[in-house]
Amino acid sequence: MTSPKQKAANRLNSIKSTGPRTQKGIRSASLNAVKHRLSLPVTEQLFGKEIADVAALVRGECISDQQATELAKRIIDYERNAQFLLEFSTDEAEAELQTWIRSGPRLELNQLVGVHENKQKPWVTFTASRKMTKSKQRLEELSFLKGFVRIQDKVLLDKIARLKKTQTAALRYQKRAVNQLIKAVHRLARGEEF
Amino acid sequence: MKQLNNGQTIPQESNSGSTQTHHLVDASPPLAQSGAAPSTNGENNSPQAKEGLGHTPGLQNGQSTISMAANNNRIGSLAVLPGESGDKYLEGLISTIQELNARSNMQIYYAEKIFQRMWSMKRYEEQKRACLIAEMVKALGGSFAESADERLALTKNLEAGVWDTPGMDKRLKSKGFTPQSLTQKAFERCMDEVLRFEQLIAVAMHSMIGLQKSYESLVHRSIMQERLKLQNELLKRDLQAIDVKSRQINPDMSEHKSDEEAKDASEPIKAKGEKAFQRGQSQDNLAPSDVTPKEAKLQAGEHREAETSEADPKKADPIVAKPKEANPRAARLRKADVPVNKQERL
Numbered sequence: 429m430t431s432p433k434q435k436a437a438n439r440l441n442s443i444k445s446t447g448p449r450t451q452k453g454i455r456s457a458s459l460n461a462v463k464h465r466l467s468l469p470v471t472e473q474l475f476g477k478e479i480a481d482v483a484a485l486v487r488g489e490c491i492s493d494q495q496a497t498e499l500a501k502r503i504i505d506y507e508r509n510a511q512f513l514l515e516f517s518t519d520e521a522e523a524e525l526q527t528w529i530r531s532g533p534r535l536e537l538n539q540l541v542g543v544h545e546n547k548q549k550p551w552v553t554f555t556a557s558r559k560m561t562k563s564k565q566r567l568e569e570l571s572f573l574k575g576f577v578r579i580q581d582k583v584l585l586d587k588i589a590r591l592k593k594t595q596t597a598a599l600r601y602q603k604r605a606v607n608q609l610i611k612a613v614h615r616l617a618r619g620e621e622f
Numbered sequence: 623m624k625q626l627n628n629g630q631t632i633p634q635e636s637n638s639g640s641t642q643t644h645h646l647v648d649a650s651p652p653l654a655q656s657g658a659a660p661s662t663n664g665e666n667n668s669p670q671a672k673e674g675l676g677h678t679p680g681l682q683n684g685q686s687t688i689s690m691a692a693n694n695n696r697i698g699s700l701a702v703l704p705g706e707s708g709d710k711y712l713e714g715l716i717s718t719i720q721e722l723n724a725r726s727n728m729q730i731y732y733a734e735k736i737f738q739r740m741w742s743m744k745r746y747e748e749q750k751r752a753c754l755i756a757e758m759v760k761a762l763g764g765s766f767a768e769s770a771d772e773r774l775a776l777t778k779n780l781e782a783g784v785w786d787t788p789g790m791d792k793r794l795k796s797k798g799f800t801p802q803s804l805t806q807k808a809f810e811r812c813m814d815e816v817l818r819f820e821q822l823i824a825v826a827m828h829s830m831i832g833l834q835k836s837y838e839s840l841v842h843r844s845i846m847q848e849r850l851k852l853q854n855e856l857l858k859r860d861l862q863a864i865d866v867k868s869r870q871i872n873p874d875m876s877e878h879k880s881d882e883e884a885k886d887a888s889e890p891i892k893a894k895g896e897k898a899f900q901r902g903q904s905q906d907n908l909a910p911s912d913v914t915p916k917e918a919k920l921q922a923g924e925h926r927e928a929e930t931s932e933a934d935p936k937k938a939d940p941i942v943a944k945p946k947e948a949n950p951r952a953a954r955l956r957k958a959d960v961p962v963n964k965q966e967r968l
Contacts, residue, residue: 477694478691478692478693478694481691481692482688482691482692485687485688485691485727485728486688486727486728488726488727489726489727489728489840500692503688503692503731504692506692506735507689507692507693508692510701510738511693514701599825603825603829606829606832606833607832609836610832610833610835610836613728613732613836613837613839613840614836614839616840616843617836617839617840617842617843617846617847618839618846618847618850619843619847
């Protein structure tokens with residue numbers, strides 16, 4: 429366990445910190461407060477009409493208005509999760525990746541890579557010609573081409589990975605919503621308040 | 623055809639399916655509006671289904687009123703995907719509602735959720751099968767010259783489970799497969815997807831069980847509340863028993879009393895011992911001298927106990943010593959020295 433002395437030292441040191449410095453770090457830290465939209469609680473501000481409608485429908489089975497509102501909130505939470513999962517799909521991103529993989533420009537870039545590797549004459553160059561040996565120029569061109577293709581692939585692959593992560597989180601939220609609804613109904617059956 | 627937000631299509635209203643469901647739905651808007659695409663093969667003409675939906679007040683646009691309200695009366699938020707039959711969905715939903723005997727809004731909502739879980743489980747199973755078939759077609763095809771029609775025919779054959787046609791035999795032989803090895807190959811290739819579907823089925827099953835349990839508790843609410851009341855009564859009775867005064871044994875009388883009670887208590891044991899001895903004799907045909915009679919053992923035990931009780935009155939016969947407390951539960955509670963409000967909770 430951290431000693432009080434060590435804690436105090438940590439706090440002092442943390443004052444000296446200036447936060448993330450690299451672009452990547454700044455970007456990452458800027459997303460710290462971003463939450464999955466399904467993690468937001470169901471409130472009257474966001475779902476006022478839905479809560480009122482559902483509460484009116486279930487009021488007959490509840491012992492109080494408050495209980496009916498709570499039950500309505502849980503039902504809406506469950507429904508929005510189900511809706512999200514029903515509409516959610518990674519197909520678009522996957523199709524985008526497939527299109528890019530089979531696209532003409534990518535094939536051409538790959539062909540150019542092959543040309544440079546076989547030490548043939550390329551029909552186009554991307555890097556500026558400087559005073560350097562041919563082999564060095566070829567290597568520079570090769571690294572540029574490979575890097576470009578990799579970046580393009582990575583962007584699309586990251587998009588799919590992000591979407592899959594979102595889907596996993598949505599499944600987790602749905603599980604939670606189901607459990608809360610089940611608990612609410614059990615309490616309702618016992619005649620208890622939530 | 624008009625596209626809905628889920629990619630579902632609205633069929634023409636002149637279709638037999640949509641007009642049938644028209645009568646069925648409680649509220650008048652057509653089922654197609656809710657996103658369920660009715661099949662055109664007329665599978666669902668059962669009059670029972672019609673009657674069922676006619677008597678289901680909690681349904682609106684093929685959805686329970688609660689789910690409609692929760693989705694802000696949005697259209698097209700149904701669990702029916704393209705390629706699935708809206709009629710079948712509706713029929714299944716009605717039969718589930720009828721089977722569960724759901725009456726109130728909440729019960730109908732729950733029945734709907736249970737059915738939706740079943741529906742999605744069925745969907746995952748079908749997708750798993752379709753995935754395997756697609757892999758089989760890939761394994762059997764593979765030539766660029768193959769036309770789309772040929773692939774379609776092959777897929778249809780595999781879906782129908784037709785393996786014994788000469789065409790299929792020829793294909794299998796040309797690729798070096800048997801039906802079993804082809805299945806194995808397909809499984810190997812799409813193992814990840816199969817596992818994913820299995821996981822989804824497991825999740826759906828888990829939540830369906832939870833929903834069923836809470837539906838049961840919702841329906842049998844009165845019985846449950848009655849049971850809880852009875853349990854409370856029982857607890858109250860147990861706690862009242864704590865106040866019963868325990869019997870005080872006079873130390874002067876204890877020896878005589880314990881002897882008498884020990885005698886009374888040992889009499890049935892003796893009788894039991896005799897019976898067992900007789901049974902043993904008759905079963906094993908042993909000589910009486912070969913067997914140590916239980917009675918003798920018991921008597922010996924009694925003598926020993928009597929001696930010990932004479933020497934130490936605290937070590938009296940446990941059978942006799944036990945009824946000091948009227949209620950063992952109360953005794954336990956008293957021993958633990960739990961405060962009264964905690965006892966009530968216990």
